[in-house]
Amino acid sequence: MLHHEELRAALVGTRFANHLHHFLTIDSTNSALIAAAAKGAPEGTVYVADEQTAGRGRGGHNWHSAPDDGLYLSVLVKPSLRLREALWLSLATGLAAKAAIHTAACINVDLRWPNDLLIGKQKLGGILVETSAGSGNDAPLHYAVIGIGINLNHTSFPEELYPLATSVRLVTGNPQNRQSVLITLLRALDRELTLLEEANAPNANGEQESVLDRFAKASEWVHGRRVGVPEQGGYTGTTAGLDSRGFLLVDADDGTRRTVLSGGVRDLI
Amino acid sequence: MDQKDLKELQELVEFLKASGIAEFEMERPDLKVGLKFVGTAAPSSGIDAAQLAALMSASRGSAPAVTPMAAAPVAAAAAPAAPAADPHEGAHIVKSPIVGTFYASPSPDAPAFVQEGDTVSVGKVLCIVEAMKLMNEIESDAAGKIVKVFVTPGQPVEYGQPLFAIK
Numbered sequence A: 001m002l003h004h005e006e007l008r009a010a011l012v013g014t015r016f017a018n019h020l021h022h023f024l025t026i027d028s029t030n031s032a033l034i035a036a037a038a039k040g041a042p043e044g045t046v047y048v049a050d051e052q053t054a055g056r057g058r059g060g061h062n063w064h065s066a067p068d069d070g071l072y073l074s075v076l077v078k079p080s081l082r083l084r085e086a087l088w089l090s091l092a093t094g095l096a097a098k099a100a101i102h103t104a105a106c107i108n109v110d111l112r113w114p115n116d117l118l119i120g121k122q123k124l125g126g127i128l129v130e131t132s133a134g135s136g137n138d139a140p141l142h143y144a145v146i147g148i149g150i151n152l153n154h155t156s157f158p159e160e161l162y163p164l165a166t167s168v169r170l171v172t173g174n175p176q177n178r179q180s181v182l183i184t185l186l187r188a189l190d191r192e193l194t195l196l197e198e199a200n201a202p203n204a205n206g207e208q209e210s211v212l213d214r215f216a217k218a219s220e221w222v223h224g225r226r227v228g229v230p231e232q233g234g235y236t237g238t239t240a241g242l243d244s245r246g247f248l249l250v251d252a253d254d255g256t257r258r259t260v261l262s263g264g265v266r267d268l269i
Numbered sequence B: 001m002d003q004k005d006l007k008e009l010q011e012l013v014e015f016l017k018a019s020g021i022a023e024f025e026m027e028r029p030d031l032k033v034g035l036k037f038v039g040t041a042a043p044s045s046g047i048d049a050a051q052l053a054a055l056m057s058a059s060r061g062s063a064p065a066v067t068p069m070a071a072a073p074v075a076a077a078a079a080p081a082a083p084a085a086d087p088h089e090g091a092h093i094v095k096s097p098i099v100g101t102f103y104a105s106p107s108p109d110a111p112a113f114v115q116e117g118d119t120v121s122v123g124k125v126l127c128i129v130e131a132m133k134l135m136n137e138i139e140s141d142a143a144g145k146i147v148k149v150f151v152t153p154g155q156p157v158e159y160g161q162p163l164f165a166i167k
Helices: A004-011 A029-038 A089-105 A168-172 A178-199 A211-218 B003-018 B049-056
Strands: A020-023 A046-049 A070-077 A110-112 A116-119 A122-133 A141-151 A223-229 A235-242 A248-252 A257-260 B023-028 B031-036 B092-095 B100-103 B125-131 B134-139 B144-149 B162-166
Touching (some): A004 A020, A004 A178, A029 A046, A029 A122, A089 A116, A089 A122, A089 A141, A089 A178, A141 A178, A178 A211, A235 A257
Parallel strands (some): A122 B134
Antiparallel strands (some): A110 A116, A122 A141, A248 A257, B092 B162, B100 B125
């Protein structure tokens, strides 16, 4: 159960306090919120659902969204960023989710670039960011819809997901309070968004540690990891840090250094 | 020159045109190219050296480093127009705002957002460019008819790379 008044009270002072919508069931929080954004929904709108019947991952993949066991939400944000800076929303959201899960359950989630939430080799959660932007070199971000799915209280998964997925409950042995994870997550996300805006403001002094540096420290995947990369025809190599734009570099086994642009990387073993 | 080289050269030409470059020369051990665009009226918006280098070394893993020529726009030559007139002259070029992967449709089995010949208005979604798992819907910054789609679905695109020509 989610207690709406308690939620609002706990989110006062963040951009998410006033536009929280709770659905018992929905096709996809991202799809619904994108449709609302196109009709002018305000910044800070949150769609949280007990169940998604057509939860989405990247590239048309489904997201298994069992009723009540997980946290499924999307937020609409309109930070003052150019699109190329807004790419870092992908990394910043992962950092927020990692911090929130650590606060709520005392477990250390690994971030697989750009934003898979892992425990060991198993996926605990995923993030899908969809934006609307103009074109051209300095295209402004119009809005971003950030979708987050976290497996909280699943005690089992469909057979095909079993080796790939886990939940906070399976890792800790304890049932999780969905409302408190939601509050912690939205507060962490609000903080990350503010940091990102401040770092990219015209008068930024560059003193804060960048999201790229923080991500590199928080992830076991940024340096020296053997990976397979499905894009560009597929290749294998060893990760070699992030470039200045936040893209993952891989020293490929053919001797070239490559940049992973879009999708993810996989463990080679 | 094989088919692959020819395709790369075509991409290079499109890129140079879109960047408003009037004259260009390059030399590699196996290939020498000289290009001159006659009557290019579009002002140079500067050239992305990284993109140029990427285009020129495409598919050649260890191609020698190439130093792009100075990007100062050369005054348009006054010579008579070449027979092959620029088919996109006067067209507005929609450029990619980020590095990423180009997709023409919202999902692999959905129809394309737009096709050549479609008329679009400002704000119409033209494509998705994906980077870092962000799916970015790119909106048109001009109204008119799509006269050319420069890229194919799944193709990596560079910052500033031409995606569409709209007239």
